Amino acid sequence: MLVVHRGAPRVAVVGAGIGGLSCARELALRGYDPVVFEASDRVGGRCSSQATRAGWFDDGAQVINGTTRLAAYTAPQPGQLAASHTWTMATRPVDVERPGKAAGCDVDDAGDEPSLELIGTVGVPTMRAMADAMAKPLDLRLDSPIHHAHRSGTNWVLQGASAIIDEDFQALVLALPAPLALPLVNESALLRAALRGVRYRCRWVLLLGSERAIHLPNHREFHSGPIERIAAMHSKPGRSSAVPQRWFIEASERWSLEHADDDAEAVADELLANFQAHAGRPVAPHFLRTHNWQHAYVDAPAPQAEGRRYLWDERLLLGVCGDSVVPSRVDQVHRSGALLAAQLADSLVARRWRSVPAVPPAVAGHTDMTTMIHARPGLLGTA
Numbered sequence: 001m002l003v004v005h006r007g008a009p010r011v012a013v014v015g016a017g018i019g020g021l022s023c024a025r026e027l028a029l030r031g032y033d034p035v036v037f038e039a040s041d042r043v044g045g046r047c048s049s050q051a052t053r054a055g056w057f058d059d060g061a062q063v064i065n066g067t068t069r070l071a072a073y074t075a076p077q078p079g080q081l082a083a084s085h086t087w088t089m090a091t092r093p094v095d096v097e098r099p100g101k102a103a104g105c106d107v108d109d110a111g112d113e114p115s116l117e118l119i120g121t122v123g124v125p126t127m128r129a130m131a132d133a134m135a136k137p138l139d140l141r142l143d144s145p146i147h148h149a150h151r152s153g154t155n156w157v158l159q160g161a162s163a164i165i166d167e168d169f170q171a172l173v174l175a176l177p178a179p180l181a182l183p184l185v186n187e188s189a190l191l192r193a194a195l196r197g198v199r200y201r202c203r204w205v206l207l208l209g210s211e212r213a214i215h216l217p218n219h220r221e222f223h224s225g226p227i228e229r230i231a232a233m234h235s236k237p238g239r240s241s242a243v244p245q246r247w248f249i250e251a252s253e254r255w256s257l258e259h260a261d262d263d264a265e266a267v268a269d270e271l272l273a274n275f276q277a278h279a280g281r282p283v284a285p286h287f288l289r290t291h292n293w294q295h296a297y298v299d300a301p302a303p304q305a306e307g308r309r310y311l312w313d314e315r316l317l318l319g320v321c322g323d324s325v326v327p328s329r330v331d332q333v334h335r336s337g338a339l340l341a342a343q344l345a346d347s348l349v350a351r352r353w354r355s356v357p358a359v360p361p362a363v364a365g366h367t368d369m370t371t372m373i374h375a376r377p378g379l380l381g382t383a
Contacts, residue, residue: 008032009032009033009170009171009348009352010032010033010034010035010168010169011024011027011032011033011035011169011170011171011173012034012035012146012156012172013027013034013035013036013037013173013175014036014037014146014158014172014173014174014175014176014184015036015037015038015045015174015175015176015180015322016038016043016044016131016135016140016142016175017044017045017046017322017333018045018046018047018070018131018134018330018334019045019175019321019322019323019334019337020036020038020173020175020321021036021043021073021134021135021138022069022134022333022335022336022337022338023173023175023321023337023338023341024173024337024341025138025341026337026338026341026342026345027341027344027345030341030345032345032348033139034138035139035141035167035169036135036138036139036140036141037141037144037146037158038141038142038143038144039143039144039145039146040142040143041142041143042128042142043128043131043132043134043135043140043142044127044128044130044132045060045131045333046061046323046328046330046333047060047061047123047130047131048060048127048128049123049128052209052287052289054209054244054246054287055233055234055240055243055244055246056233056246057207057233057246057248058122058123058128058231058233058236058248059205059248060293061329061330062229062248063087063120064084064120064122064330064331065120065121065331066329066331066332067331068121068330068331068335069334070121070130070134070334071084071121073133074133074134081124081238082124083129083130083132083133084121084122084123084124085122085124085237085238086120086121086122086237087120087121087122087219087235087236087237089116089119089217089219089235090115090116090117091115091116119218119219124236124237124238125238125239144161145161146158146159146160146184147159147160147161148183148184149172150186151187151316154170155168155170156169156170156172156317158172171319171344171347172184172316172317172318172319173319173320173321173341173344174318174319174320174321175320175321175322176324177200177323178196178198178298178302178324179198179200179295181195181320181324182195187316187318190311191311191313191318194303194320195302195311195320195324197300197303198301198302198324199298199299200298200299201253201256201298202256202260202292202294202295202296203228203250203251203256203292203296204250204251204255204256204290204293205248205249205251205290205291205292206248206251206267206268206271206272206275206289206290207246207247207248207249207288207289207290208247208249208272208275208283208285208287208288209244209245209246209247209286209288210244210245210284210285211245211286212245212283212284213245214245214283215279216230216232216278216279217230218231218235219235222252225252225255226251226252226255226270226271226274227250227251227252227255227274228250228251228253229248229249230247230248230249230275230278231248232245232246232247232248233245233247233248234246244287246287249271249275251267264291265290267290268288268289268290271290272285272288295323297328298328301323301324301325301327302320304325304326308325308343309321309325309326309332309335309339309340310325310337310339310340310343311324311325312340312344314347317347317351319340319343320340321336321337321340322336322337323336
C-alpha cells in the first residue's frame with residue numbers, strides 16, 4: 001500500500017507507459033501524490049498487448065532485458081501469480097524431428113537434454129499485465145488526453161479535451177514521445193529546443209495465428225531480409241499453449257521505411273512469404289493482422305544535460321522522461337522515469353525547505369534540525 005503524506009506536493013504525470021508509471025511509483029514511494037493521465041483506454045505504452053480471436057498477442061516490446069525495479073513494483077499478494085517472469089528457450093528445440101528418428105532408425109539419445117537460454121523477463125500473462133499491476137495503486141485517469149499545460153504562479157494548470165482540469169499540480173512530468181510532448185513544453189525554451197531534434201522510426205508488425213506447429217526458435221533476431229525479429233507468444237510463461245500457435249513478426253527498419261506507404265494487406269503477404277521461407281515449409285495461417293507501429297524506436301534521442309537520463313527544467317518543475325531521451329528499451333525507459341522522480345523529489349524538498357519559516361529560539365527550545373524536518377509531513381518526500 002502506498003502512503004501519501006498529508007499536504008504532499010501533487011505531481012501530474014502525462015503518459016502511462018513504463019516510463020510514466022515508473023516515475024509515478026517512485027514518487028508515491030517517497031510520499032508524494034502523483035496523478036497519471038493517459039490519453040488511451042489502457043496503460044503500458046510499448047508494453048502493449050491485444051486480445052484477438054486467436055488469443056493474446058504482445059504487439060510491442062517482447063522482452064525486458066537489463067536491471068530494473070519492475071518486479072518490486074509488481075510484487076503479488078499472497079496466493080497470486082507474479083506479474084512478471086523470466087522467459088527461457090531450449091537452445092536445441094526438442095520438438096523438431098531429427099533424421100533417423102523419422103525413419104524409425106535407432107539414434108543415440110545421449111546428450112539429448114537441451115540446455116536453457118535466458119531470453120529475458122516478460123509480463124504474465126501478457127506484457128500489459130505488468131503495467132496494469134504497476135498502475136493499480138496509483139491515481140490513474142484513462143481516456144484523459146492533455147492538450148495544453150501552463151504555469152500559473154507556483155502551480156501547473158492542465159487542459160483536457162474539453163475543459164481545464166480543476167486541480168493544481170506543483171510539478172509536471174511528460175512521459176510521452178517527443179512529438180506529443182512538444183505542445184506541452186511551450187514555457188520551457190530549454191526543453192522545447194531539446195525535443196525538436198528527436199526523431200522516431202516506425203515498424204510494420206505482423207501478428208500470425210497457426211493451427212499447425214511451426215518449428216522455429218521461440219525468439220530470434222535476423223540481421224538481413226524483411227524480418228528483424230520473431231517471438232512465439234505461446235512459448236512465454238503464463239500463456240496458454242493449448243490454443244493455436246501465435247507469432248509476433250517484426251519487420252526491419254529499412255524494410256518498414258521502404259514499404260511505409262504500402263497497404264496492410266500487401267505488407268502481410270510479403271512478411272508471410274518471408275516467414276514461410278524461414279520456416280522452410282508452407283504456413284497456412286488462420287489469423288493475420290498487421291499494424292504500423294508508430295514511435296517504435298527513437299532514432300535520435302534528445303541530448304541529456306550532464307549525462308542525465310531525463311530532461312529537467314528546475315525553474316518550472318517540468319521534466320521529460322522515456323524514449324524521448326534514452327534508447328527505446330523497456331529497462332532504459334523505466335530507469336529514465338525512476339531517475340526523474342528522484343530529481344523531482346530533491347527539487348521539491350529544496351523548495352519546501354526554503355519556504356520553511358525560521359523557528360524562533362524561544363519556541364524552538366531544544367528542537368534540532370532533524371526534529372524540525374520530521375515534524376513537517378512530506379518534507380523529505382519519503383514514505
